[in-house]
Amino acid sequence: MTGESRVVGLFTDAEQVVGTLKAFKDSPWSVRRVYSPIPHHKIAEALKLPKSKVGYFTLVGGIIGFFTGFLLAAYTSIQWDLIVSGKPIVALVPFFIVGFEFTILFSVFGNVLGLINVSRLPDTNPPVDYDPRCSGDHYGIVAACPPDSRDVLAAFLKERGADVSPATPPAAG
Amino acid sequence: MSELTFAQVDQTVLDTLKPGGKSYWALIAVLFCGVLLGAGCWLYQIFVGVGVAGMNNPVAWGTYLINFVFWVGIAHSGTLISAILHLFRAGWRNPIARAAETMTVFAVCTAGLFPFIHLGRAWMVYYMLPFPNQRNLWPNFQSPLMFDVVAISTYLTVSSLFWYTGMLPDLAIIRDRATGFRKKIFTVLAMGWTGQFEQWRHYTRGYLFFAALATPLVISVHSVVSWDFALAVVPGWHTTIFAPYFVAGAIHSGLAMVLTLMIPLRKIFNYQKIITLHVLESVAKTIIFTGLIVGFAYATEFFIAWYSHNPLEQYIFLYRPTGDYAVGFWIMVVCNTVIPLLLLFRKVRTSIPALFVISLLINVGMWYERFVIIITSVARDFIPHAWGTFSPSLIEYGIMLGSFSLFFFLFCLFIKHMPSVSMTEVKEMLE
Numbered sequence: 001m002t003g004e005s006r007v008v009g010l011f012t013d014a015e016q017v018v019g020t021l022k023a024f025k026d027s028p029w030s031v032r033r034v035y036s037p038i039p040h041h042k043i044a045e046a047l048k049l050p051k052s053k054v055g056y057f058t059l060v061g062g063i064i065g066f067f068t069g070f071l072l073a074a075y076t077s078i079q080w081d082l083i084v085s086g087k088p089i090v091a092l093v094p095f096f097i098v099g100f101e102f103t104i105l106f107s108v109f110g111n112v113l114g115l116i117n118v119s120r121l122p123d124t125n126p127p128v129d130y131d132p133r134c135s136g137d138h139y140g141i142v143a144a145c146p147p148d149s150r151d152v153l154a155a156f157l158k159e160r161g162a163d164v165s166p167a168t169p170p171a172a173g
Numbered sequence: 174m175s176e177l178t179f180a181q182v183d184q185t186v187l188d189t190l191k192p193g194g195k196s197y198w199a200l201i202a203v204l205f206c207g208v209l210l211g212a213g214c215w216l217y218q219i220f221v222g223v224g225v226a227g228m229n230n231p232v233a234w235g236t237y238l239i240n241f242v243f244w245v246g247i248a249h250s251g252t253l254i255s256a257i258l259h260l261f262r263a264g265w266r267n268p269i270a271r272a273a274e275t276m277t278v279f280a281v282c283t284a285g286l287f288p289f290i291h292l293g294r295a296w297m298v299y300y301m302l303p304f305p306n307q308r309n310l311w312p313n314f315q316s317p318l319m320f321d322v323v324a325i326s327t328y329l330t331v332s333s334l335f336w337y338t339g340m341l342p343d344l345a346i347i348r349d350r351a352t353g354f355r356k357k358i359f360t361v362l363a364m365g366w367t368g369q370f371e372q373w374r375h376y377t378r379g380y381l382f383f384a385a386l387a388t389p390l391v392i393s394v395h396s397v398v399s400w401d402f403a404l405a406v407v408p409g410w411h412t413t414i415f416a417p418y419f420v421a422g423a424i425h426s427g428l429a430m431v432l433t434l435m436i437p438l439r440k441i442f443n444y445q446k447i448i449t450l451h452v453l454e455s456v457a458k459t460i461i462f463t464g465l466i467v468g469f470a471y472a473t474e475f476f477i478a479w480y481s482h483n484p485l486e487q488y489i490f491l492y493r494p495t496g497d498y499a500v501g502f503w504i505m506v507v508c509n510t511v512i513p514l515l516l517l518f519r520k521v522r523t524s525i526p527a528l529f530v531i532s533l534l535i536n537v538g539m540w541y542e543r544f545v546i547i548i549t550s551v552a553r554d555f556i557p558h559a560w561g562t563f564s565p566s567l568i569e570y571g572i573m574l575g576s577f578s579l580f581f582f583l584f585c586l587f588i589k590h591m592p593s594v595s596m597t598e599v600k601e602m603l604e
Contacts, residue, residue, distance in 0.1 A: 014604065037179060037342075038600045039373040047370055052378035058386075069323070076303050076311035087315050094315040097397070098323055104390045105327040108383065112334055115379040119372045123365025130367045132349035135342070137179030 005147040006032060007154050008129050009162030011139045014040045016161040020141060021046040023160065029153055032142040033127070035134035043139070054114040061110020062103045069102025070095050177446055182599050183346060186592050189442045190347065193589050204582035211575010214568045215290055223293030225568045232551050232563035237291035239543040240576055243426070244284030245325065245398055246419075246539060247580075249391055250427025251277025252332060255339070256387035259380075265455040267598035268448045271343075272438060273431050274336045275593070279583040280430075281329045283576050288321075290572060317400040324397040331390055335383045341366045341376070342597040395423045402546065409489040409550035412477065418470035425463035425509065426539035428456055432532035434584065436525060438593065447599055450523055457522035460535070464513030467542075471506065485555060493549050497562050501541045502549075508538025 011017045017034065021043065024031050036043060073095040081089045115121070127142075134140045141162070145153040154164045193201075218225050228235040254273040258266035266273075289295045301312050301322050312319050345366040348359035366372065399419035402410040432453065439448040478490035493502045512534050516522045521531075548563050565573075587593065 034370045035368050036370060036373060037346075037368060038597055038604060039377045040604060043370065044374065049370060049374045052375040054375050054379045055382060058379075058382045072303060073314035076314060079309050080311045080313075084313060084315055091315050094320070097320050097393075098314050100393060101320070101323045101327045101390075101397075104386050104393075105330060107386050108331045108334055111379055111382050111386070112338065115338070115375055119375045121364045121366070121372075123367070126365050126367050127369075134368055135346045135349045135366075136183050 003147060004144050005150045005153075006129055006142055006144050007150060007157060007164060008131060009141045009143065009154075009157030009160075009164050010131060010133060011141070011160075011162050012137060013161065014043060014139060017139045017141060018042045018046045020157065020160040020162070023156075024143065027156065029143050029145045029149075029156075032144050033129075034142070035130065035138075035140035037135055037137060037139070040139075053118055054111060057110040057114025057117070058107050059110070061113075062107035064110075065102040065104070065106025066099045068106065070099035072102075073098040177599075177603060179600050179603065182447065182596050182603070183350075185443065185447060186343075186594050186596050187347070187350060189588065189593060190590065197585075197589060201582065201585055204578045204585060207574055207578025208582055209575075211572050211578060214571030214575065218290070218293070218568055218572075219295060223291075225566060227564050227566040227569055229561060229563065231554050231559050231561050232548060234291075234547050234551060235563055236544075236565045236569045236573055237287045239540070239547050240573055241284050241287035241291070242398055242419075242543045242547070243540050244280045244287070244576065244580070245395065246423035246426045246543075247430045248277045248280035248284065248328070248332070248427065249395055249420070249423035250431055251275070251280070252335075252387050252391040253424050253427065254431065255335065256384040256391065259384045260388060263455075264602050265452045267602045268444070268452055268594055269431060269435055269456070270598060271339070271595040272434060272588070272593050273427075274332065274339065275584060275587050275591075276427075276430060276434060277332045278329070278336050279580050279587075280427075281325065281332060282583070283580045285325060285329060286576065286579075317397065317404045320397045321401055324394045328390060328394045331383075331387060335387055338376075338380065338383060339595065339598075340592070342368060343592040343595060346596055347592065392420055395420045402550075407550050407554065408483075408485040409474075409493075409546070412474065414470060414473055414477070418467070418474075421463050421466035421470065422509075422539060422542060425460065425467050425513075426536060428460050428463060429532040429535035429539070432456055432460075432528055433536060436529045436532070438588065442588075442593070444594060447594055450525075453525070453528055454522050457516045457528060457531075460513050460531075461516050464510055464516075464535075468510035471510065489550060489553060492553050493545055496549065497552070498545060498549055502545050505538050505541040505545050508534045509542060512538070 009020070011020070014036075017036075017040075021031060021034070031047075034043060034047060074090045077089050077091070077095075083089065087094070129140075129142045131138065131140055141157065143153055143157070157164055226235055226237070228237075251273040254266045255270045255277075259270070289298055292298060300310075301319065303312055303314075312322075314320075341363060344359055344363040345368065348356060348363045351359050396416035396419065399415035403412060403415035405411065435448055435453065435456075439445055475490050478486040481487075493499070512531055515527070515531060521527045552562055553560055
């Protein structure tokens with residue numbers, strides 16, 4: 001990205017963000033990232049992002065979980081092979097319940113690990129173009145352009161309602 | 174609510190995090206005293222022995238198990254609101270989802286203490302853990318009590334992770350507006366969340382899976398709790414209706430607790446524009462529904478007892494409304510099935526004081542439901558010469574008071590230090 005310049009446009013209206021993202025398609029510049037206080041579905045559609053792969057982690061976690069739970073119950077039962085209540089040593093119905101609970105537990109572990117992994121969290125070095133107002137009531141579009149067209153890009157964003165001047169949010173109580 | 178702006182939502186919630194006044198800390202001190210009292214009673218029981226409780230032969234399951242089931246039940250509506258209603262896209266759940274999830278986590282923590290207390294020798298809890306040992310003694314996973322260990326620990330873990338994950342965007346909001354040491358704490362807690370769409374893309378997917386996994390989990394957990402009873406061949410317990418009956422009862426009590434907590438919360442924290450009357454009314458309508466299911470379950474139990482021609486079953490269902498614990502039975506019936514019907518009237522369910530009183534009565538009724546189920550069946554077992562009665566001892570009352578204090582203590586600490594309303598989800602509603 002040598003010689004690339006970035007401009008951050010802050011919006012207060014999601015519709016303006018959607019309109020601007022569409023306008024970028026016919027422009028020579030590219031959108032590097034979009035910040036949003038909420039997961040706005042119209043912005044997601046305009047960005048045309050691919051489906052998240054978190055589900056694969058969840059699925060793998062669930063499969064591992066079921067076998068862990070079921071096999072743990074079966075193994076411990078085989079180790080102490082005393083028939084209780086006339087049930088077989090490896091009793092399918094009760095052990096399925098243990099397997100089910102472990103499926104959920106490990107699916108959630110997979111889900112969390114997947115989320116952390118694909119979202120690159122925890123992020124100890126957040127992007128320098130992050131404006132704290134974007135967690136509150138502003139949407140931010142970070143666009144990249146050659147250094148000589150920075151002013152044109154800023155004007156393009158301003159024209160669509162963006163605020164490109166930096167500012168800090170009010171302090172919390 | 175639509176007249177609110179994003180900034181107003183943030184400011185309303187951030188205002189709740191301002192340092193608490195004298196009355197807040199006085200309340201915390203009172204609740205902490207309650208916790209100490211409960212802890213003291215438990216310590217006394219540990220030193221003297223479990224005989225200090227009112228449990229006896231044949232009533233070996235007393236208030237400890239009643240409170241265990243009660244708190245697990247309270248925990249359930251948090252997941253109903255955060256997970257099940259999320260899947261159904263019920264927008265009214267957004268303002269109360271965080272507080273309900275918080276209620277779930279602290280209620281499971283409180284519930285989780287009771288099996289330890291009930292054990293008497295609490296340090297023997299490791300018997301329930303499957304770990305390699307010299308004598309090859311392993312827990313019996315065919316027992317519903319072991320299902321319970323697995324289910325409750327899974328529920329606590331899952332609901333805690335769900336709760337924390339849901340809080341990430343809100344923690345980032347606080348981080349961005351905090352200063353000094355608080356900023357450092359919230360920077361760590363927010364894990365570098367910036368709200369990039371790349372993050373939202375994974376987050377929304379992950380959150381959806383969380384909800385989809387928590388939904389069968391919540392149903393399984395109280396089903397498993399009900400099997401602690403239903404798998405025992407005891408009159409009044411050994412019935413297939415127990416799982417759905419317990420799940421509906423759990424949600425019934427949990428929704429009532431949501432109202433009990435939300436009504437003062439919205440008043441104290443000026444949440445009236447966020448937790449609107451419509452939200453409370455929607456909870457009330459759901460309570461009518463769960464109350465009807467619970468009423469249907471009560472009636473079915475009596476019908477099956479009559480229809481089965483089983484004299485033991487018939488005796489138990491005659492004993493409950495007319496025997497030693499008839500008062501408890503009628504409190505249960507009136508509070509859980511008759512009083513919620515008052516919510517059919519719009520005037521009642523839009524009256525805040527009426528909603529609050531009804532929610533308290535349902536909480537009382539649901540506690541008595543567990544009392545009636547647990548005590549009456551074992552007090553009148555198969556053999557008349559082994560019959561007995563049960564009354565809780567002062568130690569049990571102390572521990573029960575301690576458990577309520579602990580729950581409210583944790584909840585009150587949370588609401589003043591963390592966002593008690595999900596700012597992000599409320600903003601989603603506004604869009």
